[in-house]
Amino acid sequence: MRAEDFLEHSKWIDGPEFLYDSENKWPKLGVKYDSLPVADAEIKKDVTVNAVVEEAKNPTSFFISYFSSWMKLKTSVAWVLKLKELLLQLSQKRKEFSDMMHESAEDANIKEQKVLQKMQQFKTMLKIQCLTSEDLTAAEHFIILFEQHHRFEPEISALRANKTVSKDSQLYRLDPVIDDGVLRVGGRLKRAAMPFEIKHPVILCKNMHVATLILRYIHHLLGHAGRSHMLSRLRRKYWIISANSAARKILSDCVTCRRNRGKLLEQKMADLPQERKQDLYLKRRWKQVQYMAELFWKRWITEYLPLLHERQKWMRQKRNISPGDIVLIADATAPRGCWQMGRVLAVKADGGGLVRSVQLQTKTSVLERPVTKLCLLLEASAD
Numbered sequence: 001m002r003a004e005d006f007l008e009h010s011k012w013i014d015g016p017e018f019l020y021d022s023e024n025k026w027p028k029l030g031v032k033y034d035s036l037p038v039a040d041a042e043i044k045k046d047v048t049v050n051a052v053v054e055e056a057k058n059p060t061s062f063f064i065s066y067f068s069s070w071m072k073l074k075t076s077v078a079w080v081l082k083l084k085e086l087l088l089q090l091s092q093k094r095k096e097f098s099d100m101m102h103e104s105a106e107d108a109n110i111k112e113q114k115v116l117q118k119m120q121q122f123k124t125m126l127k128i129q130c131l132t133s134e135d136l137t138a139a140e141h142f143i144i145l146f147e148q149h150h151r152f153e154p155e156i157s158a159l160r161a162n163k164t165v166s167k168d169s170q171l172y173r174l175d176p177v178i179d180d181g182v183l184r185v186g187g188r189l190k191r192a193a194m195p196f197e198i199k200h201p202v203i204l205c206k207n208m209h210v211a212t213l214i215l216r217y218i219h220h221l222l223g224h225a226g227r228s229h230m231l232s233r234l235r236r237k238y239w240i241i242s243a244n245s246a247a248r249k250i251l252s253d254c255v256t257c258r259r260n261r262g263k264l265l266e267q268k269m270a271d272l273p274q275e276r277k278q279d280l281y282l283k284r285r286w287k288q289v290q291y292m293a294e295l296f297w298k299r300w301i302t303e304y305l306p307l308l309h310e311r312q313k314w315m316r317q318k319r320n321i322s323p324g325d326i327v328l329i330a331d332a333t334a335p336r337g338c339w340q341m342g343r344v345l346a347v348k349a350d351g352g353g354l355v356r357s358v359q360l361q362t363k364t365s366v367l368e369r370p371v372t373k374l375c376l377l378l379e380a381s382a383d
């Protein structure tokens, strides 16, 4: 087509004329879309598939995940193991008594009654049991064995077959060894004059529930200590893979630590009022000039990085505080230990949806406070 023809035929540019009329005046097509046969092979059929995935939990796993305290878990497992031992002992005794009765020529019912009598006598002779530190150590050994076999099955099988673990395994770099069924860190410290448990700590993984329990136990044992102190104590006995991030999680979730050391909340800065804009423009230009001059003279990238970070603080949007959150209310006239706690009743957001102030219910009254005077203790969703 030539350019002249193209310009003459306005249909190419403006579309067909009927499009300018209302829809009921448009020409009708002879095809009825709803009259197509259902069995037409060309028609694409919609298939809906629903799948429910449910992870079958081993009863022992369920038992372990039920506890939120390492000591309570160990104590409960120790009692279960004691009960198991006792039941085994009773079953052995019953077998012994049955064997003794087997040779007498009495009736089967009488024999059974005699065995029951002897069992009753035996039970009265049993002493009241209490837990010892050996029982707790055995319980700990049992829990560790179970968790390691559950999580590191391929590695344990390889080591038992006198092979090395796969290079893809996360344990490869730890040179793992098996001692008394427990997977421990290997290495070259065999001859070092150190306790065995420090030379070869037990391997755990941060996703294991017991790893969280052990870290939380150490954190409480050390009086809510910081990360490094926790990790140095942990490594006397255990080696948790990615322990650093696991410890950080424990610290950030600990309500007592938030209460003692948590920062006050902050939110991205709001827009300035109209009358400040011109003023701000000049200030910003002056700051830029100053900033460039500083860069020119110092020429040290490390010197302006902290400055950059300080500026970014106001640019980032933070999590909005929401109703139900538990907070500590900062009070400049009182020491931190005397600050009141409160529950957020309602929030007030600005035009951009960022919460600036909240209504709080304290023990005695209802208050309104800006978010910068609050320290978050517990998120509402964590209830």
Ligand SMILES: [Zn+2]
Binding pocket: 219, 224, 225, 251, 254, 255, 256, 257, 258
């Ligand atoms: Zn703490």
